[in-house]
Amino acid sequence: MDKPGQTVSATEFAALTGVSRERLRTWERRHGYPVPVRSHGGPRRYEVAEVTRVVGIRRAVEAGIPVTVAIEAESSEPADIGSGVAAGLAEHAPLSIVSLSGPEPLIVRSVNAVVAARPDAPQPGDDLLELAPWFADDPGYATLRRLFTDDLMAAPCTHPDWTGGLRPGAQSLAYCLPHELGHQPLVALIGIDTSRERRTRKLLQDAEAELTRVRAELERDRGFAAAAGAVAEIFRTQAGASTLADATTVLVRRLGAVDAGLAPMMGGALVLGRSSRGLLGPDLVTVARFDDLSDALREGDPTWMPQSVAAAFGAPAGLELLAVPLHAAGQGLGAVLMLFDEREVLTEAGLRLLRVSAGTIALALVRERVAGELQDPGR
Structure with a gap:
């Protein structure tokens, strides 16, 4: 879990959110968000807690929603991860969403409709390393371990392609989800490497x-x-x-x-x-x-x-x-x-x-x- 007030550099924040440093400054100048943390005139830093919100704004803008509207929509209090509304949104989202518990064993806890639609997709209860042993040597596995065991809250992560026979090469934003004391931590992988992006990369x-x-x-x-x-x-x-x-x-x-x-x-x-x-x-x-x-x-x-x-x-x-x-x-x-x-x-x-x-x-x-x-x- 992230520490309250934990910050990262502008470069790291841009990598986590997929929004360039220049675009972040433009949003700040025109819309007043996101506001960087600056100490004594030092370089811009951003709160890790804002990653999820900025990613949501970016996705909304990419879908054609004006920046102002997207920022206002994301300013409301986020729904509890276990609520019916949040679960419904995840279930019907057009991107792949998989939650995992771990770090050892690395167990699939839930998959949304995009992932479940594939006959060869992982199922809740599956051990991911048993399904894809090669993943133990993948940099993405090291990223997941950090999310489970360190203070890292979110990071880009490579992983098996849920909709492609568990082959290497897929990418997601991985988030350490809020959890109550005594409960097993979960990490959600939200797909950012869509089939369109893969086709574009192939081209x-x-x-x-x-x-x-x-x-x-x-x-x-x-x-x-x-x-x-x-x-x-x-x-x-x-x-x-x-x-x-x-x-x-x-x-x-x-x-x-x-x-x-x-x-x-x-x-x-x-x-x-x-x-x-x-x-x-x-x-x-x-x-x-x-x-x-x-x-x-x-x-x-x-x-x-x-x-x-x-x-x-x-x-x-x-x-x-x-x-x-x-x-x-x-x-x-x-x-x-x-x-x-x-x-x-x-x-x-x-x-x-x-x-x-x-x-x-x-x-x-x-x-x-x-x-x-x-x-x-x-x-």
Whole structure:
């Protein structure tokens, strides 16, 4: 039970009532309630005994009742907890209400209609820890023990979901109820975590997950853009056969690939020399043997290859192979083959940037072939 006149800080009071410190000050300024306790100009403190009233006002306001009306309604003397009126209000309240005796054993003493409507809900007389043994290690159980044994009067409390098969995750405001000397103390759990709030929280979690996914995609796309720019810079400033090897090395570094290699098309086969880090090739792979590879080269789209294709190029087991076709002037010239630790979703922006890099490499490949033919016309 709370001691007469016991106070808590404004921050604690806001946490107990669900009303922000700013809103409490607004109510005080406009409606004269709640009045904080201040000693010698010190910080605001509020009486614990006012928690129940402020929570009632907050709920009324959330239901659309004007603040002034809600404060006046809550100013009347509270009904005795055992009276028929109070019991009727609890029974038909739209929120879950459960009373417990304890702390050991933790026995369900009453449930209201919202809780009783569920076939798997606890019943009066049930031992809560027998129904949900995991709750003994939950922070909410420690909160309940404090309510039964310490001077704490009210606190937010996690507990089993009465209407969800006693799974973890529900929240209530827990109140130590008034009781006569010699009678067992009771704690009432009044639900604040409604199904609507759970749905809202789930939507928020989904939105946060989607935001994380989008940020990851943007980060990958930045990597593709940086790789495309770096490849273009190589061919702008360098010449000679080494530029192709340098370009694949840049792709490995910029895209976080494990390895990469250039495989020109020769007589219906991709001819892969040594890759940048030696994990691929050397191999000659007939394209017609693999439908996925043949389709990717024909359509010109970067495509994740099945393990059979990866193995044909000598890729170690467990790594994923991405084939990036090389096209120039409508002619298929081969592919850049890249190894990754795992597959990633290729966004449209990422695909475009890979095509840009591939186009730059394809033009360089054409340039090298033309240069070779000019040097050796009979080749």
